[in-house]
Amino acid sequence: MTAMRQLVGEVLRARRMSQGLTLRDVSGxxxxxxxxxxxxxxxxxxxxxxxxxxxxxxxxxxLSKVLLDVSxxxxxxxxxxxxxxxxxxxxxxxxxxxxx
Amino acid sequence: MTAMRQLVGEVLRARRMSQGLTLRDVSGxxxxxxxxxxxxxxxxxxxxxxxxxxxxxxxxxxLSKVLLDVSxxxxxxxxxxxxxxxxxxxxxxxxxxxxx
Numbered sequence: 001m002t003a004m005r006q007l008v009g010e011v012l013r014a015r016r017m018s019q020g021l022t023l024r025d026v027s028g029x030x031x032x033x034x035x036x037x038x039x040x041x042x043x044x045x046x047x048x049x050x051x052x053x054x055x056x057x058x059x060x061x062x063l064s065k066v067l068l069d070v071s072x073x074x075x076x077x078x079x080x081x082x083x084x085x086x087x088x089x090x091x092x093x094x095x096x097x098x099x100x
Numbered sequence: 101m102t103a104m105r106q107l108v109g110e111v112l113r114a115r116r117m118s119q120g121l122t123l124r125d126v127s128g129x130x131x132x133x134x135x136x137x138x139x140x141x142x143x144x145x146x147x148x149x150x151x152x153x154x155x156x157x158x159x160x161x162x163l164s165k166v167l168l169d170v171s172x173x174x175x176x177x178x179x180x181x182x183x184x185x186x187x188x189x190x191x192x193x194x195x196x197x198x199x200x
Contacts, residue, residue, distance in 0.1 A: 004149035004163060046148050049104035063104065064174035067167050074164035 002077055006043030011069045013041040015059045030058035102177055106143030111169045113141040115159045129158035
């Protein structure tokens with residue numbers, strides 16, 4: 001399972017790119033260091049609530065929308081994991097049935 | 101604006117209570133210290149992605165659903181703030197019109 005912070009980073013990066021903004025632009029608007037934003041986007045730093053709010057504001061997107069996007073990505077992952085677990089359980093059943 | 105971590109705490113606490121679980125129950129299932137969970141629920145600690153995933157799992161709720169609930173609460177706050185900002189701007193307009 002991808003850690004939530006990686007999905008947060010992906011969502012923030014996609015928002016920034018879609019607006020044609022550079023890390024430097026967002027760093028200036030959010031008053032957060034460029035290196036820190038870059039680490040957050042790559043899922044290497046767990047951003048605090050305040051930092052997330054500042055980044056969302058610099059990207060002109062409500063924080064609720066950022067979370068909604070992260071939730072949607074997570075939901076897809078959860079569904080995929082549940083599917084893999086169910087397929088693997090069916091496969092194990094088939095293997096033990098053929099071994100019996 | 102309420103910090104996101106406070107809304108995360110509220111959502112986790114509401115989930116725990118709705119299942120009739122104690123902090124001790126969740127602490128045992130998630131293998132996270134009781135004091136830490138209590139601080140997270142009160143919005144005093146910023147939980148890491150891994151901790152959030154462990155708590156959601158202990159509460160038998162997908163992490164995507166926890167985030168969706170937090171997003172909904174934030175959206176209500178954002179709408180209320182926008183409303184206050186617009187009312188206050190109308191009031192300022194009225195005051196400067198009557199002063200002119």
